[in-house]
Amino acid sequence: MNFRPAQRELAPPGALGAPPAELTHEDLDRAADRLRVKRARAAKRLRPLWLLWLFVGPGVLVFLGENDAPSMLSYATTGARYGIGFFLPIIVVPFAMAFVIQEMTMRLGAVTHRGHAELIFDRFGKFWGGFAMADLVLGNFLTLATEFVGVRAGASYFGIRPAIAVGFALLVVFAAMLTGRYWTWERLALGLAAFNLLFIPVALLAHPPWHAVGRALFTWSPLPHGRALDILVLIMSDLGATVTPWMVFFQQSAVVDKGEQPRDITIGRVDTMMGMGLAAVCGLAAALAATPLFLHGMSAAAFERGEFAQALRPWIGNVGATLFALGLIEAGLLAAITISASSAYAFGEVLGVGHSLNWPVRKAAPFYLVLMGSAALAAGLVLIPHVPLVAIALVVNVLATLEMPPVLVFLLMLVNDRELMGDQVNDSGANFAAIAVVVILVLCGLAYAGAMLTS
Amino acid sequence: MMPEEKNEPQKKAAPEPLGATPKGREELELRPELAAELLEPDQVVAAKRVRFGRRPLKPWERALLWALRVYVVAMQIIVVLAVIRALRGT
Numbered sequence: 001m002n003f004r005p006a007q008r009e010l011a012p013p014g015a016l017g018a019p020p021a022e023l024t025h026e027d028l029d030r031a032a033d034r035l036r037v038k039r040a041r042a043a044k045r046l047r048p049l050w051l052l053w054l055f056v057g058p059g060v061l062v063f064l065g066e067n068d069a070p071s072m073l074s075y076a077t078t079g080a081r082y083g084i085g086f087f088l089p090i091i092v093v094p095f096a097m098a099f100v101i102q103e104m105t106m107r108l109g110a111v112t113h114r115g116h117a118e119l120i121f122d123r124f125g126k127f128w129g130g131f132a133m134a135d136l137v138l139g140n141f142l143t144l145a146t147e148f149v150g151v152r153a154g155a156s157y158f159g160i161r162p163a164i165a166v167g168f169a170l171l172v173v174f175a176a177m178l179t180g181r182y183w184t185w186e187r188l189a190l191g192l193a194a195f196n197l198l199f200i201p202v203a204l205l206a207h208p209p210w211h212a213v214g215r216a217l218f219t220w221s222p223l224p225h226g227r228a229l230d231i232l233v234l235i236m237s238d239l240g241a242t243v244t245p246w247m248v249f250f251q252q253s254a255v256v257d258k259g260e261q262p263r264d265i266t267i268g269r270v271d272t273m274m275g276m277g278l279a280a281v282c283g284l285a286a287a288l289a290a291t292p293l294f295l296h297g298m299s300a301a302a303f304e305r306g307e308f309a310q311a312l313r314p315w316i317g318n319v320g321a322t323l324f325a326l327g328l329i330e331a332g333l334l335a336a337i338t339i340s341a342s343s344a345y346a347f348g349e350v351l352g353v354g355h356s357l358n359w360p361v362r363k364a365a366p367f368y369l370v371l372m373g374s375a376a377l378a379a380g381l382v383l384i385p386h387v388p389l390v391a392i393a394l395v396v397n398v399l400a401t402l403e404m405p406p407v408l409v410f411l412l413m414l415v416n417d418r419e420l421m422g423d424q425v426n427d428s429g430a431n432f433a434a435i436a437v438v439v440i441l442v443l444c445g446l447a448y449a450g451a452m453l454t455s
Numbered sequence: 456m457m458p459e460e461k462n463e464p465q466k467k468a469a470p471e472p473l474g475a476t477p478k479g480r481e482e483l484e485l486r487p488e489l490a491a492e493l494l495e496p497d498q499v500v501a502a503k504r505v506r507f508g509r510r511p512l513k514p515w516e517r518a519l520l521w522a523l524r525v526y527v528v529a530m531q532i533i534v535v536l537a538v539i540r541a542l543r544g545t
Contacts, residue, residue, distance in 0.1 A: 023487045024500045031490035032480040038493065113498045114507070122507035131524060261495055352504075388542055395538055402530040406523040417510060442526065449533050 029358035030259040033183055037264075055267045056274065057186045058254035061338055062102060062247050063095075063275030064193040064282070068143070068335030069150015069328055070393050071241030072199065072286045076308050078234055079287035083294035084212045085222040090235055091287055092217065094242035095280040097440070099272060100433045101408065104415045104426065105248050106268045109255030111424045116252040118349035120410050123417065132410060133350060135403045140246050140343045143400070144378035146393045147332040147339065152382060154328030157309040157321065165329075166379045173336050173375045177368060182257045182357040189337055195330035196282045198323045203285035205320035206292050206312070213288065229451040233398060236448050239441070240397030241283070245407045246342045253345035257356050262424060289316065289324060336375055344371035402445050408438045 023031070033054075040050040078087045105116070112119060117136070121129035148166050155165030172192075179185050215221070224231050251272075260268055290308055292315035309328070313321040341357070347370040348355020354364035361368045381387060412434050415426045426434070483490040496502060512520070 022501070023490055027494060027499050028480065028483050028487070028490055030498070031483050031493040034493040035479070035483070112507075113495065113503065119507065123510040124512065125509055128520060135527065259494070259498065261498070388538070395534055398537075399531070399534055402534065403527055406520065406527060409519060409523060413510075413516065419510070420507065445526070445530055449530060452533050452537055 025360070025363065026354070026356045026358045029181060029183075030257075033259050034261075051267055052270065055260070055264060056271050057190065057258055058251045058260075059102065059106065059268065059270075059272030060275040060278065061186065061189055061193060061254065061334075062251040063098070063272075063279035064196045065189075065250070065335050065338035066098070066242060066244060066247055067196050067279045067282050067286075067331060068147055068241075068339075069153070069332035070143070070146040070396050071283065072328060072331045073150065073153075073308070073393065074234070074237045074241045074397055075283050075286040076290040078238060079290035080293035080298070080308070081234070082224045083291050084208060084288070085216050086220050086224050087234070087238070088213065088216040088284065088287065089220050090238050091242075091283050092280050094239050095276050095283070097437045098242045098247070099276045100430065100437055101243065101411065102247060102251055102272050102276075103269055104411055104430065104434065105251045106255050106260075106272055107265055107424055108411070108415050108421070109252040110260040110265050110268055111262050111422065112420050113256050114252075115256055115345050115349040115355070116249045116411070116414075117346035119414050119420070121350055123414065123420075124410070128410075129350065132407065133346065135406070136245055136249060136346055137343065139244065139396075139400055139403055140339050141374065141378060142392055142396050143244070143246065144336060144339050144343075144374060145381045145389075146396050147336040148379045148382040149389050149393055150332035151329050151336075153307070154309070154325045154332065156307075157325035163383060166382055169329075169333055169336060170375060170379045172333050173340060174372060176337050177341070177357065177371055178361060180358070180360045182254075185357045186254075186258070189334060192330060192334045192337070195327065196278070196334070198327040198330065199282045199285035199289060202312075202316060202320050202324045202327065203288040205316040205323075206289050208288045208291055227455070229448075229455045232444075232448050232451050236401045236444055237397040239444060240400035240404075242279075243404055243437070243441070244397075244400035245403055246339050248407055248411060249346050250338055250342035253342065253349070253355070257345075257358065265424070286327075289320070292316065336378075340371050340375040343374045344368070398448070401441060402448075404441050405438050405445075408434060408441070412438075 036054055037051070040047060040054055043050055075091055078091065108116070108119070114122075117129070117133060120132050148169055151169040152162045152165050155168075156162070176185055176188050179188065255268065290312065293308075293311060296315070298311065309321045309325040312324060316324070344367050345355050348364070348367040351366060353366045355367045356364065359367065382389065412426070412431065415421060416431065418425050483493075491499065
């Protein structure tokens with residue numbers, strides 16, 4: 001076997017240079033995936049397209065998964081409260097920040113073949129690993145709950161009762177994971193992710209003044225008016241709608257489960273960039289779709305529970321409102337699938353039990369139990385009467401932004417670790433960009449704290 | 456040299472040779488050595504059981520991680536305060 005420098009001291013006697021041990025079910029499935037890649041690389045025709053089809057996955061899923069129900073509601077709230085102006089570039093710029101982070105994550109997974117939680121525990125020990133996991137568990141659980149809130153809100157437009165909507169969402173999450181094959185799970189999730197694009201026709205139906213959209217994107221104006229705290233919360237919320245801890249844990253584990261290798265890094269970047277582009281357009285579309293509420297002087301406060309679809313109907317019609325509600329349901333469903341997978345991967349890696357979607361359920365019970373359990377608990381929370389769902393939804397994105405700096409510092413330390421990464425360590429440009437993201441997030445957090453304490 | 460070969464246009468990049476490529480998952484199961492060739496040695500589950508060793512933290516790294524830990528806890532308290540305020544307001 002081939003051991004990296006960081007593994008050599010811990011390798012069992014005789015393991016260095018030993019022939020490969022018996023292959024598991026997981027290995028064979030992954031080898032079958034690599035076989036497809038080998039065939040695509042040998043193809044004489046349409047090779048780039050075939051490779052793109054095979055590698056599109058973790059990057060697109062992580063970005064469209066992060067365009068989740070609270071994120072889309074946050075973008076819609078932005079459009080409804082402040083219209084076309086300063087907040088449009090505020091929605092787009094964090095996607096560029098997220099790309100810097102997710103590219104490092106993808107590279108780390110392709111080179112080390114290890115998940116993020118596993119690497120933090122291995123390299124920095126249980127103490128720091130425990131903190132990272134505690135942040136992840138708290139953030140993921142609250143975010144998962146808000147996904148079901150989003151599904152509930154979207155389904156309410158069609159008159160579907162909350163218990164039925166949430167139960168259906170839970171069934172979709174379970175059905176996706178029971179495929180016992182990463183490839184199938186990924187394709188199902190990608191099929192669902194395509195519905196995120198529904199926000200684009202909704203934005204078109206809202207007929208936004210495109211010249212104003214272009215001007216706002218380039219000039220960051222007109223500036224918003226109102227309480228500093230409200231504006232900061234919305235900025236934090238839009239940032240948290242794009243840059244969150246679960247994305248780092250999820251994409252790295254998915255890259256590992258997909259079997260990506262260092263030679264796949266370039267196409268992994270294309271996958272990540274595609275995800276970023278699609279998610280930025282859909283996020284912008286959600287904000288633009290809600291701008292009629294601002295232009296007609298409607299108070300956005302009434303729509304924070306997700307009644308945007310009903311409120312927008314007079315301006316975007318039945319079709320637009322229906323698409324908006326469907327988009328909200330999709331956003332919640334996809335994120336529920338990816339976030340519960342992120343929790344399960346992290347637990348499996350830390351506990352050292354099977355943690356691959358290539359395992360059948362009966363052979364990786366703890367992994368699937370965490371996956372199903374986290375989704376079921378979050379779904380259950382949403383159905384408890386009098387639980388402050390609005391407060392949870394408001395807080396989730398802000399909390400994600402606040403918890404991000406330590407995650408990024410661990411990521412930077414790992415991706416600069418030559419014993420793990422070899423020649424694929426970060427260059428100075430990537431380090432500068434990542435440090436800039438950490439500084440921006442910390443400054444936003446401090447500004448939020450200051451505004452909160454003085455208001 | 457055959458005339459057909461002479462007239463063949465020059466290709467920009469030669470595709471990767473397939474070699475002894477198995478037909479699918481079933482053949483990989485029968486011939487695991489072919490499956491092992493498709494994976495990197497440290498990509499195999501058995502290799503992953505060997506954990507990476509600890510990386511000693513430099514003093515400034517330890518200080519940075521503690522500072523960020525304090526930051527996160529302080530911010531979480533502020534978020535809880537925000538939630539309480541929001542709930543009182545509704």
